[in-house]
Amino acid sequence: MIExxxxxxIVNILKGYSIRVTPNxxxxxxxxxxSEVHPSIDEIHTILTKSGKNISFTSVYNIIKMFQSAGxxxxxxxxxxxxxxxxxxxxxxxxxxxxxxxxxVDMEITNSNFPTSINGMSVDSLEVTYYGLCSExxxxxxxx
Amino acid sequence: MIExxxxxxIVNILKGYSIRVTPNxxxxxxxxxxSEVHPSIDEIHTILTKSGKNISFTSVYNIIKMFQSAGxxxxxxxxxxxxxxxxxxxxxxxxxxxxxxxxxVDMEITNSNFPTSINGMSVDSLEVTYYGLCSExxxxxxxx
DNA sequence: GTATCTGCAAATGTTTTGCACTCCA
DNA sequence: TGGAGTGCAAAACATTTGCAGATAC
Numbered sequence: 001m002i003e004x005x006x007x008x009x010i011v012n013i014l015k016g017y018s019i020r021v022t023p024n025x026x027x028x029x030x031x032x033x034x035s036e037v038h039p040s041i042d043e044i045h046t047i048l049t050k051s052g053k054n055i056s057f058t059s060v061y062n063i064i065k066m067f068q069s070a071g072x073x074x075x076x077x078x079x080x081x082x083x084x085x086x087x088x089x090x091x092x093x094x095x096x097x098x099x100x101x102x103x104x105v106d107m108e109i110t111n112s113n114f115p116t117s118i119n120g121m122s123v124d125s126l127e128v129t130y131y132g133l134c135s136e137x138x139x140x141x142x143x144x
Numbered sequence: 145m146i147e148x149x150x151x152x153x154i155v156n157i158l159k160g161y162s163i164r165v166t167p168n169x170x171x172x173x174x175x176x177x178x179s180e181v182h183p184s185i186d187e188i189h190t191i192l193t194k195s196g197k198n199i200s201f202t203s204v205y206n207i208i209k210m211f212q213s214a215g216x217x218x219x220x221x222x223x224x225x226x227x228x229x230x231x232x233x234x235x236x237x238x239x240x241x242x243x244x245x246x247x248x249v250d251m252e253i254t255n256s257n258f259p260t261s262i263n264g265m266s267v268d269s270l271e272v273t274y275y276g277l278c279s280e281x282x283x284x285x286x287x288x
Numbered sequence: 289g290t291a292t293c294t295g296c297a298a299a300t301g302t303t304t305t306g307c308a309c310t311c312c313a
Numbered sequence: 314t315g316g317a318g319t320g321c322a323a324a325a326c327a328t329t330t331g332c333a334g335a336t337a338c
Binding site for chain 4: 164166168169199200201202203206207
Binding site for chain 3: 185225226
């Protein structure tokens with residue numbers, strides 16, 4: 001994992017969203033901002049717990065939902081559970097049908113010129129999602 | 145609701161997928177094939193129950209999952225639950241952030257020229273989803 | 289001190305499974 | 314009579330909430 005955001009940057013990001021900085025929020029922000037495979041709430045909790053950082057599932061939940069409201073992260077509905085994506089530059093997603101992990105894909109369809117209204121429905125965002133097997137699950141398949 | 149598929153057509157569709165025709169399967173297929181707002185399993189069950197057609201939730205579940213395996217319907221992960229779309233011509237979806245209902249949108253991005261491989265991941269489908277408020281929820285908002 | 293933050297434990301709601309019963313070839 | 318179809322009741326999960334105690338400003 002490439003550490004794109006260090007503690008100082010994360011503190012500034014949270015402050016930029018008027019979110020008070022707490023140790024728990026830093027922990028969660030660090031994971032979500034630096035993760036390539038957008039983790040679920042459960043996975044964030046597991047990652048932190050395994051690395052000795054104590055936090056409850058509920059707190060991860062509260063923090064992620066707060067980040068979501070603030071606009072720091074976006075919810076991605078994957079195979080079985082929601083995953084969360086730090087929402088910085090426009091991009092698409094690849095969802096693995098087997099493991100459910102979500103990978104970023106460079107945006108190929110411009111996000112700027114989608115219709116703002118379709119049949120009386122007001123459109124505020126557009127998502128492009130690719131589905132298939134990730135490289136890891138592809139290899140697992142070959143082994144069988 | 146425009147009745148696009150009558151019983152005979154549905155029987156043929158099921159047979160085309162080598163699915164044995166039973167009264168329950170006909171009921172579910174009729175709903176899912178002729179629905180504009182792609183219903184959830186629960187909604188299909190409710191629609192049938194309210195119209196006096198007896199079927200259990202489990203059977204709707206079994207049938208939808210069988211249709212999904214066969215390729216008749218596709219799962220759409222909406223707001224809180226999965227919805228199911230009879231998968232006939234390529235199109236996009238509009239998901240209402242408020243009520244979670246899913247509406248069809250004429251495909252604007254061609255489904256044919258997406259990459260078959262991205263960074264070792266094999267791509268087999270592409271979905272374009274618009275998010276916003278449907279016309280009904282738009283109106284509800286105005287009333288407040 | 290008081291509002292915020294945290295987290296246990298329980299509730300909720302959807303999805304899934306186990307198993308027994310029914311039905312028809 | 315046996316395999317497929319059905320459905321009740323319960324399990325399995327992810328998600329969400331209530332509430333009480335801890336923390337920080």
